[in-house]
Amino acid sequence: MLKKYFPFLRASLINVFIYRGRILLWILVDIFRFVMMLFLWISVYKNNASVNGFNLDEILIYFSLVGVTSIFTFSEVQFDMSFEIRRGTISYYLVKPIKYKTRLFFENLGSVTGSTIIILPISLITMLLVILVFDISFAITLPQVLFFLAYIPLIMLFVFEYGFFFGNLMVYTKNNFGLSILMGVMMRALSGALIPLAFYPQFLLKVVNFLPFRYITHPVLIILDKVEQPEILIGMLAFVGWIAVFKLINYVIYKISLKRMVIFGG
Amino acid sequence: MKRYLHIYSCFIKQYLKGLITYRTDFLVGMLAFLLDQSLGLFFLYVVFDNIDALAGFSQYEVFLMYGIGQIPKGIDHLIFDNIWIIPRNIREGNMDRYLLRPINPLFSYLIERFQPDAFGEIILGIAISCYCFIFGGIAITLSKTIGLIVLILISVFIFTAVKLITASVSFWLKDSAQLMQISYELNDYTRYPISIFPKPIRFIMTFIIPFALVAYFPTLYLLGKQSFSYVILFLLPVTIVLCLFALLLWNRGLKRYESAGS
Numbered sequence: 444m445l446k447k448y449f450p451f452l453r454a455s456l457i458n459v460f461i462y463r464g465r466i467l468l469w470i471l472v473d474i475f476r477f478v479m480m481l482f483l484w485i486s487v488y489k490n491n492a493s494v495n496g497f498n499l500d501e502i503l504i505y506f507s508l509v510g511v512t513s514i515f516t517f518s519e520v521q522f523d524m525s526f527e528i529r530r531g532t533i534s535y536y537l538v539k540p541i542k543y544k545t546r547l548f549f550e551n552l553g554s555v556t557g558s559t560i561i562i563l564p565i566s567l568i569t570m571l572l573v574i575l576v577f578d579i580s581f582a583i584t585l586p587q588v589l590f591f592l593a594y595i596p597l598i599m600l601f602v603f604e605y606g607f608f609f610g611n612l613m614v615y616t617k618n619n620f621g622l623s624i625l626m627g628v629m630m631r632a633l634s635g636a637l638i639p640l641a642f643y644p645q646f647l648l649k650v651v652n653f654l655p656f657r658y659i660t661h662p663v664l665i666i667l668d669k670v671e672q673p674e675i676l677i678g679m680l681a682f683v684g685w686i687a688v689f690k691l692i693n694y695v696i697y698k699i700s701l702k703r704m705v706i707f708g709g
Numbered sequence: 710m711k712r713y714l715h716i717y718s719c720f721i722k723q724y725l726k727g728l729i730t731y732r733t734d735f736l737v738g739m740l741a742f743l744l745d746q747s748l749g750l751f752f753l754y755v756v757f758d759n760i761d762a763l764a765g766f767s768q769y770e771v772f773l774m775y776g777i778g779q780i781p782k783g784i785d786h787l788i789f790d791n792i793w794i795i796p797r798n799i800r801e802g803n804m805d806r807y808l809l810r811p812i813n814p815l816f817s818y819l820i821e822r823f824q825p826d827a828f829g830e831i832i833l834g835i836a837i838s839c840y841c842f843i844f845g846g847i848a849i850t851l852s853k854t855i856g857l858i859v860l861i862l863i864s865v866f867i868f869t870a871v872k873l874i875t876a877s878v879s880f881w882l883k884d885s886a887q888l889m890q891i892s893y894e895l896n897d898y899t900r901y902p903i904s905i906f907p908k909p910i911r912f913i914m915t916f917i918i919p920f921a922l923v924a925y926f927p928t929l930y931l932l933g934k935q936s937f938s939y940v941i942l943f944l945l946p947v948t949i950v951l952c953l954f955a956l957l958l959w960n961r962g963l964k965r966y967e968s969a970g971s
Contacts, residue, residue, distance in 0.1 A: 468887035475891055479898040479906075486764055486905035487756060494759045617731060621738035621826060628744045632751060642755045 451546050452553040459557025466561050473510065474569060480506060481573075495641045500579040501667055502639070507570035508663040509636050514562050515595050516602045516636075516659060517555055520547050521626060524610030525619040528704060537701075544607060544697065551603055587666050590675055594662035597682050601655065604689035605630070611693070614700045635660035641669075655685035716812065717820050724823040735825055742786075743829030749897060750775055750837065764902040769845025770932060771901065772837055777931075778900045778924025779834025781861050785868035786827035791819055792869070795876035796886045802969030815959060847931065856937045857927060863941075864923040866948050868896075871918055873955040880962030896920040919947045 459466065481503070488499040497505065524547070527533040536543055573579070609626045613619050631637045633656035640651055640660070651657055661678050664670050670678070728735050753775065757768040766774075795818075798804050807814040842849045875892050878885040895913075899920035903911050914921040922944045929935040 465884075465887070472887060472891050472894065476894070482906050482910075483898070483901060487760055489764075490762075491760060616733045616737050618734035618737045618741075618826075621734070621741035624741040624745050625737070628741070628748055632748055637748060638752055638755050642759060644755070644758055 447541060448545055448549040452549040455550040455553030456557045459554050459561070463561060466558060470562055470565050477506065477510060477569065495639070497639060497641065500577065500581070503573050503577055503579060504581060504667060505639055505663055507573050508666060509660060510569065511563070511566045512598060512659065512663060513636060514559050514566065515555060515598045516630065517558060518551060518602045518606035519554065520551055520603060520606035521609040521613060521623055522619065523547060523550070525613035528614060547607065548603055555599060583666055587668070590665050591662040593679070597679070597686065598659055601682065601686050601689070604686060604693055607693050608689065608696065611696045611700045614703055630656055633657065655682060658682040713812065713816060720820045721823055728825055738826035739829040741829070742826045743833055746779060746830050746833050749900065764904045766902050769841045769847060770928065773841040773845065773847060773931065774902070774924045774928040775900045776834050776837030776841060777857070777861070777927050778896070779830050779837065781864035781923055782868055782896065783827045783830030783834055784865045786830060787824055789819055789869045789872065790824035790827070791822040792872040792876050793889065796879035796884050796889070799879045799966065800883055800969070804966055805968055808963070814963060849931065853931060857931065860927045860930070860940060860944060863944055863948050866952055867919055867923055870948070870951040870955040874958055877955070877958040877962040880965050892918050896923070900924045915943065916947060919951065922947060
């Protein structure tokens with residue numbers, strides 16, 4: 444049934460390796476950002492042993508792990524969609540006996556898999572270096588790791604739906620670069636990737652708690668033992684619920700966009 | 710010179726017409742950059758919610774650093790945004806066009822794009838700075854305002870020069886987009902007191918990729934911690950050297966430029 448989509452997965456996976464040099468350079472950018480952040484946090488912790496229940500060691504682990512999960516929050520769906528809409532190439536995908544969205548999903552899966560193969564070892568080494576340099580000791584249990592891993596496919600699914608949503612909005616504006624920045628900003632600010640959500644003032648926390656983005660950093664908090672056991676399961680269920688909601692919204696909005704789309708020639 | 714100004718105004722007019730045609734795009738872009746740049750500010754806000762001072766600077770003082778750094782960045786983004794796609798143009802052989810025109814190739818390249826998204830950054834920078842002056846109890850006099858404007862106008866060229874240098878590397882390496890990105894992003898971290906970084910990084914931030922001169926030093930001047938002449942003594946020579954180097958590299962690069970295929 445899904446077999447016909449595997450070639451798309453394979454193609455985008457291979458594509459990642461063609462441009463592996465470029466990816467490695469991006470990782471350099473990320474490592475650079477990470478190191479600069481380290482200095483900032485060290486300075487923040489100079490006069491405080493613990494801020495909002497996080498000590499320096501935990502913050503360092505937090506950001507290292509957020510680096511790992513961020514591999515899975517990668518999405519190019521919005522760009523692919525806007526590109527195909529603008530070029531009009533979307534029309535010949537639509538007439539083929541494959542589902543447009545499913546095809547995009549497999550392509551996205553392929554590129555995430557590819558970048559995981561390249562980036563994950565580097566992220567882990569960076570984390571190991573941080574642990575060694577700062578002499579951090581921390582314990583993790585097997586269930587924590589399992590929960591962490593269980594969250595990863597959910598994060599990928601969620602980000603895909605989120606990207607697809609924005610892809611649909613690209614029908615209305617040509618500024619796909621701006622829209623994509625908007626998409627990233629929302630995710631970074633509301634997920635806790637920028638700064639642990641525990642640091643947020645109360646009124647903001649209320650808003651954030653109501654939104655699905657915070658589950659993106661949930662697995663990291665689980666590893667750091669900041670989430671109670673029952674909350675882990677409730678969180679997962681809620682996240683699944685949110686993904687379903689997004690799927691539904693996307694289903695409707697996609698129908699509308701298809702009607703609005705005008706493709707010239709071909 | 711007059712001819713160049715005339716050509717520039719023609720281009721701007723053309724661009725503004727496009728802007729009005731694509732109104733949503735403009736709004737989306739401006740909002741995106743406004744929010745993107747607010748993210749750093751939000752980060753500071755949240756951090757300062759939990760601590761009192763960062764390397765001896767109060768919340769308002771660090772905010773001011775952030776706001777001031779934002780303005781020249783925005784101005785450069787507004788006028789010289791086209792530099793970002795130099796690597797791509799070199800790779801695809803699109804530079805031919807500029808070499809054929811009877812005006813300076815760099816000029817004709819730069820005027821091709823005017824980036825109104827940058828208004829988001831400029832507005833944000835001015836708003837934050839004003840906020841700090843009004844609520845933060847940071848005194849500002851007329852002479853300091855003029856001094857600040859001078860510093861900002863010079864700082865614009867630091868951004869331009871850094872972009873042009875890293876983009877021109879593409880003439881040799883074919884793609885230097887990441888190099889551009891990494892050096893440009895260094896700016897995100899020079900909006901904090903540079904004393905939090907180790908000495909080698911501080912040196913780079915002051916003399917090599919001198920973004921500290923854009924935000925940190927002018928703020929010291931405004932806070933009365935350094936004199937105007939002290940700041941300008943760093944800023945002006947470094948900017949001039951950087952710009953000359955950028956022009957040199959660009960010109961050398963153009964000579965080396967070999968276009969692509971048919």
